[in-house]
Amino acid sequence: MGSSIGANIRRERDRRGWSQARLAREVCRAAEVQGEPVGRQEVSRWETGKRTPREWLPFIAAALGVSVDVLREPQKPIERPLPTLADFLPNENPLAPPRVREGRRVGMGQVEDLQQRVHGLRLADDVLAGGDLIRPAFRELRSAVRLYRESSYSGEVGRELLRQVGELAQIAGWIASDAGLHAEAERIYRLGISAAAQAEDRTLAGNLAGSLAYQLSNIGREVEGLQLARAALDRAGLDVPPKARALYLDRVAWAHTKTGEAQPAMRALGEASDVLTQDSTGAESPAYLYWVDAGELQVMESRVYTELRRPLRAVPLLRDVLSRYDVTHTRELALYLSWLAVALADANEPEEAAATANRVLALSADVASERTAERGRVVLARLEGFRDVPEVRAVLDGAA
Incomplete structure (x- = not known):
C-alpha cells in the first residue's frame, strides 16, 4: 500500500x-x-x-x-502491449520457398523436437489462457517459420516442417483469439491453412479452416463463418479420420446456430455423434485431436440448445458435463458454467442462475481470456431481467 x-x-x-x-x-x-x-x-x-x-x-x-x-488507489502493473504476428514474421510471404537453402541441414530429429514443443503448447492451453500464452506461441511460430525458410532438408522433412507450422498456427490462432486479438488470429489461421495446403494435409487444413470459421461465427461474421465451416467439411471429404470429421460437423452445427438455423444445426450434431461412434476405417486420428470425444460433442450440443433457447434440454446436459469436468481447466469451466447460467435464466430459475453466475465471475477474475470476459458480460446482461430477485440483484451490484 x-x-x-x-x-x-x-x-x-x-x-x-x-x-x-x-x-x-x-x-x-x-x-x-x-x-x-x-x-x-x-x-x-x-x-x-x-x-x-x-x-x-x-x-x-x-x-x-x-x-x-x-x-x-492501488497501482496497476504496467503490462507490455500484446505482440502482433508482424513482430515475429518476415514482411514477405513467410512460407515462400527460400531462394537458396544454404542453412544448416535439419532432419526428422529436429522436426520431432518441434512437434513436442507444439504439443506442449497445446497442453498448456488446457490450463492457461490466451493472455498468458500469446508471447510464447508467437515465438514458437516465428522459430518454426525460420527453421523452414533458413534450413536445408529433404522433401519429406520439408513437408513435415510445413505440417508442424500448420499445427502451431492452429493453436497459436486459438490462443490469439482467446486473448481477443481476432485480426491477428485470422492472419495466423490463414498462414496455417497455406502451410497445410503446401504439405498436402487435408485434415489439418480442414481443422484450421474450421477454427477460423468458429471465430468468425463468434465475432459477428456469422454468414462468413457458416460458409467457411461448410467449405472445410466439404473439402475434407469422407476419408478423413472420424474425430476430424466429427469436429468439422460440430463447427458447422455452431455456425448454423449462430445464423439462427435450428434444424440444420441439429442435423449436423446428429451426424457428428454418428461419425464419432463409427469404427475407424484405418484412418488414424492426428495427435492434436486428443481432446475430441463424446464429452466434447455433448458440450457443443448443450451450447447449441442454450443458444436456441431450449433450456430443458441444455441444463441436464451441462450439469452432466460439469459434474465430470477437470477443475484445473479454469477457462473452460468458466465458459461452460456461463452457458449453464444463461440456460437456468431461460428456464426461469433466477436464483440458481445467480449462484452459477457468481462462480463464473469468480473463476474469470484471474483468467487472461477475453472469451471468458465476454461470456461474463453475456451472463450479466441475461440476468438483468431478474433484477428484482435479491440474489440476482446482489450479483449485478457486485459486478458493477
Missing part, C-alpha cells in the same frame, strides 16, 4: 510540475502549520515507499487537489 501511495503522490506532483520542495511547502500550507515540519527529504521518503504519510495524507491530497482515495 505504501509504495502505491508513494507512486500516486509522485504522479500527481509530476502532473503539476512541482519539485519535492514545492510539494513540502504546499502540504505545510494545507495543514496550516508553522515552520516546515515537512521538507523535501520527507516527500522523497513518501514517494519511494520508505515511509507512509498516514496523518499527512489528507493534507497531501488537499495540496495536490485530489481526493485521498486517488492517492490510495
Whole structure:
C-alpha cells in the first residue's frame, strides 16, 4: 500500500510540475502549520515507499487537489502491449520457398523436437489462457517459420516442417483469439491453412479452416463463418479420420446456430455423434485431436440448445458435463458454467442462475481470456431481467 501511495503522490506532483520542495511547502500550507515540519527529504521518503504519510495524507491530497482515495488507489502493473504476428514474421510471404537453402541441414530429429514443443503448447492451453500464452506461441511460430525458410532438408522433412507450422498456427490462432486479438488470429489461421495446403494435409487444413470459421461465427461474421465451416467439411471429404470429421460437423452445427438455423444445426450434431461412434476405417486420428470425444460433442450440443433457447434440454446436459469436468481447466469451466447460467435464466430459475453466475465471475477474475470476459458480460446482461430477485440483484451490484 505504501509504495502505491508513494507512486500516486509522485504522479500527481509530476502532473503539476512541482519539485519535492514545492510539494513540502504546499502540504505545510494545507495543514496550516508553522515552520516546515515537512521538507523535501520527507516527500522523497513518501514517494519511494520508505515511509507512509498516514496523518499527512489528507493534507497531501488537499495540496495536490485530489481526493485521498486517488492517492490510495492501488497501482496497476504496467503490462507490455500484446505482440502482433508482424513482430515475429518476415514482411514477405513467410512460407515462400527460400531462394537458396544454404542453412544448416535439419532432419526428422529436429522436426520431432518441434512437434513436442507444439504439443506442449497445446497442453498448456488446457490450463492457461490466451493472455498468458500469446508471447510464447508467437515465438514458437516465428522459430518454426525460420527453421523452414533458413534450413536445408529433404522433401519429406520439408513437408513435415510445413505440417508442424500448420499445427502451431492452429493453436497459436486459438490462443490469439482467446486473448481477443481476432485480426491477428485470422492472419495466423490463414498462414496455417497455406502451410497445410503446401504439405498436402487435408485434415489439418480442414481443422484450421474450421477454427477460423468458429471465430468468425463468434465475432459477428456469422454468414462468413457458416460458409467457411461448410467449405472445410466439404473439402475434407469422407476419408478423413472420424474425430476430424466429427469436429468439422460440430463447427458447422455452431455456425448454423449462430445464423439462427435450428434444424440444420441439429442435423449436423446428429451426424457428428454418428461419425464419432463409427469404427475407424484405418484412418488414424492426428495427435492434436486428443481432446475430441463424446464429452466434447455433448458440450457443443448443450451450447447449441442454450443458444436456441431450449433450456430443458441444455441444463441436464451441462450439469452432466460439469459434474465430470477437470477443475484445473479454469477457462473452460468458466465458459461452460456461463452457458449453464444463461440456460437456468431461460428456464426461469433466477436464483440458481445467480449462484452459477457468481462462480463464473469468480473463476474469470484471474483468467487472461477475453472469451471468458465476454461470456461474463453475456451472463450479466441475461440476468438483468431478474433484477428484482435479491440474489440476482446482489450479483449485478457486485459486478458493477
